[in-house]
Amino acid sequence: MECLVTGANFLLKAVNHEAFTYLNGQKEFVQIDHNDLYPYLLVNIGSGVSMVKVDGDGKFERVSGTSVGGGTFWGLGKLLTKCQSFDELLELSHRGNNRVVDMLVGDISGGMDYSKIGLSSTAIASSFGRAISNNNELDDYKPEDVSRSLLRMISNNIGQISYLNALRFGLKRIFFGGFFIRGHSYTMETISVAVHKGEAKAMFLRHEGFLGALGAFMSYDRHSLDDSMINQSVQIPVDASCGTDTNCNPLERDLNETESMQCRVYQA
Ligand SMILES: Nc1ncnc2c1ncn2[C@@H]1O[C@H](COP(=O)(O)OP(=O)(O)O)[C@@H](O)[C@H]1O
């Protein structure tokens, strides 16, 4: 988690045009003022989703998350569409129509005007909900439509949970990272709309999939080889503890006896 935050902080400070908003098909780069970066919410969408409140360099707290993330899209999508690769599944979603699978507010009968409670007739009332209203089997649906509905369901859910966490801590900016996003317009649009309800702004990162790797590289770089020889308390047999004491004979010591001692270990 520390690597993730280190990577995000570095990119946001060092790379021009790293962060951008995405709404109505428009990408708009955001100029980040280094002195006004913190606090922000970092949402990393990998296999699962972590939501981290970042208050500064090395200052962060994982405040929330959800197990419904990139792995869910890929795993469930693979089962439902028989796709062989993530890219294929993503490509399918480009061409799909989620209205075939999702139940929209307008589909719900009863004549109630949901606009009074802030819901338009085209809002999704229930993801995959349309599948219960007829006798269709999975094979009756196009994989494109299933993929699009799944992507929308997962992205929207992540956006909503992120929005609530931003609200919870009064955070104005949410940066979304992780390899799930892949610069995919439909994913970013859905997340943005889910967040857009409130004051917080959804922003995406050009190097979305490399935050952790970059942070790990930077941490390695920061600690030179000498620095990585750290003092660590470990349990080792005392016969190995003679060190430079030339009068010490390990064979005269009880081999079962152990004691805690300081020893230098190399940490990769
Ligand atoms: N080519 C790909 N193959 C597999 N998963 C991919 C691919 N491109 C994007 N993804 C998505 O990225 C997710 C993993 O994201 P990543 O940021 O690498 O997280 P993790 O730390 O869990 O490996 C997958 O669950 C999937 O949704």
Ligand SMILES: CC(C)(COP(=O)(O)O)[C@@H](O)C(=O)NCCC(=O)O
């Ligand atoms: C366990 C993880 C931090 C691992 O990170 P990942 O490899 O998914 O990027 C992440 O999958 C996660 O936060 N899962 C959600 C757990 C939860 O909040 O329910």
